[in-house]
Amino acid sequence: MLGILAWQGLVAAFHVQEFLLPKPTVIARTFWDERGMLWDAGIYTFKEALGGFALGSGLGIIVALLFAAYAPLGTAFMPFAVAANAIPIIAFAPIMNDWFGLLNPFSKMAIAAVLCFFPVLITTLRGLTSVDPRAIELMRSYAANRRTVFRRVRIPASLPHMFAGLKIASVLSMIGAIVGEYFGGPTTALGVTILNASAYTNFPVAWAGIVLASAFGILFYSAVALAERLTTSWDPSRRDFRTE
Amino acid sequence: MNESQPAVSITGVSKQFKAGVTALTGIDLDVRPREFVSLIGPSGCGKSTLLRIIGDLIEPSEGTVEVNGKPAHRARLDHDYGIVFQEAVLYDWRTVSKNIALPLELLKWSREKRSARVSEMIDLVELEGFEDHHPWQLSGGMQQRVAIARALSFDPALLLMDEPFGALDEMTRERMNLELLRIWDASGSTIVFVTHSIPEAVFLSTRVVVMSARPGRVAAIVEVDLPQPRTGRTREEPRFFELVTEVRERLAAGGADLVGAEAEVEAS
Numbered sequence: 286m287l288g289i290l291a292w293q294g295l296v297a298a299f300h301v302q303e304f305l306l307p308k309p310t311v312i313a314r315t316f317w318d319e320r321g322m323l324w325d326a327g328i329y330t331f332k333e334a335l336g337g338f339a340l341g342s343g344l345g346i347i348v349a350l351l352f353a354a355y356a357p358l359g360t361a362f363m364p365f366a367v368a369a370n371a372i373p374i375i376a377f378a379p380i381m382n383d384w385f386g387l388l389n390p391f392s393k394m395a396i397a398a399v400l401c402f403f404p405v406l407i408t409t410l411r412g413l414t415s416v417d418p419r420a421i422e423l424m425r426s427y428a429a430n431r432r433t434v435f436r437r438v439r440i441p442a443s444l445p446h447m448f449a450g451l452k453i454a455s456v457l458s459m460i461g462a463i464v465g466e467y468f469g470g471p472t473t474a475l476g477v478t479i480l481n482a483s484a485y486t487n488f489p490v491a492w493a494g495i496v497l498a499s500a501f502g503i504l505f506y507s508a509v510a511l512a513e514r515l516t517t518s519w520d521p522s523r524r525d526f527r528t529e
Numbered sequence: 530m531n532e533s534q535p536a537v538s539i540t541g542v543s544k545q546f547k548a549g550v551t552a553l554t555g556i557d558l559d560v561r562p563r564e565f566v567s568l569i570g571p572s573g574c575g576k577s578t579l580l581r582i583i584g585d586l587i588e589p590s591e592g593t594v595e596v597n598g599k600p601a602h603r604a605r606l607d608h609d610y611g612i613v614f615q616e617a618v619l620y621d622w623r624t625v626s627k628n629i630a631l632p633l634e635l636l637k638w639s640r641e642k643r644s645a646r647v648s649e650m651i652d653l654v655e656l657e658g659f660e661d662h663h664p665w666q667l668s669g670g671m672q673q674r675v676a677i678a679r680a681l682s683f684d685p686a687l688l689l690m691d692e693p694f695g696a697l698d699e700m701t702r703e704r705m706n707l708e709l710l711r712i713w714d715a716s717g718s719t720i721v722f723v724t725h726s727i728p729e730a731v732f733l734s735t736r737v738v739v740m741s742a743r744p745g746r747v748a749a750i751v752e753v754d755l756p757q758p759r760t761g762r763t764r765e766e767p768r769f770f771e772l773v774t775e776v777r778e779r780l781a782a783g784g785a786d787l788v789g790a791e792a793e794v795e796a797s
Contacts, residue, residue: 419614419616423612423618426584426586426611427635428635433635437620437631437635442620519623520622
């Protein structure tokens with residue numbers, strides 16, 4: 286809040302040109318004036334992000350389960366997955382646009398999905414495989430088979446790790462969708478709106494678009510964090526106090 | 530169960546690990562039904578390894594383990610073991626009740642049978658009012674009581690305990706010792722108990738198995754003829770101190786040639 290006030294005050298005091306940095310009041314007014322168009326664009330892009338998130342995270346979880354279930358598979362492929370995670374995947378955005386079509390939302394979902402895939406795979410696999418070995422020994426002493434150990438111990442124990450990955454993915458999916466749109470997309474998309482507005486020096490609209498994109502990003506992250514809170518309230522590492 | 534048949538029968542058990550370390554060699558030991566046997570020895574003497582071999586969690590390199598006349602593997606599949614580790618190893622996502630109920634769920638007990646059994650167990654370990662708490666909400670001693678209740682819930686013939694009170698403070702530990710004896714008396718199970726506390730071993734056990742360090746062997750077996758039931762007073766009896774001294778001397782005797790044994794291992 287103070288930051289926004291300082292922004293407003295400094296921009297006004299130093300007479301900063303609007304194309305460099307508009308005043309927050311100007312951005313807010315633009316946001317209100319263009320709310321219908323911006324909101325539709327935001328929803329359009331958020332749907333792409335959501336689709337990519339679901340696809341990439343879902344695949345990440347499935348592959349993590351496979352790697353954990355068949356250890357040789359994980360040992361063979363995990364180094365590649367970790368290496369692939371270091372590739373600036375966003376660079377593939379133009380290729381995805383070529384593959385799936387500029388106007389097809391799936392091209393943006395694909396880039397968001399690839400971005401989400403690796404962090405979710407890596408964190409979920411760590412959760413599935415870093416279970417206290419004695420917790421597994423106990424299950425064996427109850428004559429539990431591997432399937433039961435998975436269902437009763439490995440999967441619940443992996444949830445806090447998995448959510449760490451999902452939270453990263455929620456932010457990345459929004460970035461993926463918007464950057465994908467910077468390389469071309471329908472004019473109804475938020476990324477394209479921001480890009481066109483800045484190209485035609487309509488900076489307040491560009492800034493309003495950025496604010497909306499941030500709002501969607503924060504809301505999405507908060508939703509995932511809420512889901513985490515609801516499903517892993519038992520996790521001792523989330524607790525900073527004890528009852529006794 | 531045939532009373533004359535040993536609860537645990539260990540014959541010629543040795544264990545070499547892949548790294549070339551010989552953890553155990555030539556272990557022969559019988560545990561009678563309803564006995565409370567402690568394994569004591571210096572760290573690295575293989576007492577936890579022996580416990581895991583009895584529980585069929587690892588395989589011996591040589592020798593056999595029979596539990597109630599069955600191979601250890603069969604005994605594990607028959608749910609003959611209840612195991613308690615130094616840490617409670619509770620499942621964090623399950624409440625106290627559901628932790629205790631987990632083995633029963635795996636045994637496919639009905640919901641009614643499970644909840645009846647769980648409340649019996651809660652009574653036994655005196656955790657009334659904590660049924661719906663999660664593990665993080667309990668103190669270390671309470672967590673360990675949950676672990677014991679979970680291990681006893683399905684009435685296993687044999688309770689294997691690996692330094693279960695090692696992480697607790699002295700006062701909690703002595704209280705837990707008394708509780709364990711009460712539970713042992715009430716449940717009628719056989720207990721094999723690993724510890725490195727001499728007074729604890731003497732106080733709890735009917736027999737103390739003294740092991741020597743690497744490679745682990747049975748150095749001596751001390752019969753504890755203190756009267757049952759043991760109470761807080763037991764620790765003050767002259768006989769208690771005599772037995773503690775005896776175990777300590779046996780340990781020292783085992784330790785004397787452990788220096789040579791360890792040198793051999795390192796040389797090889």
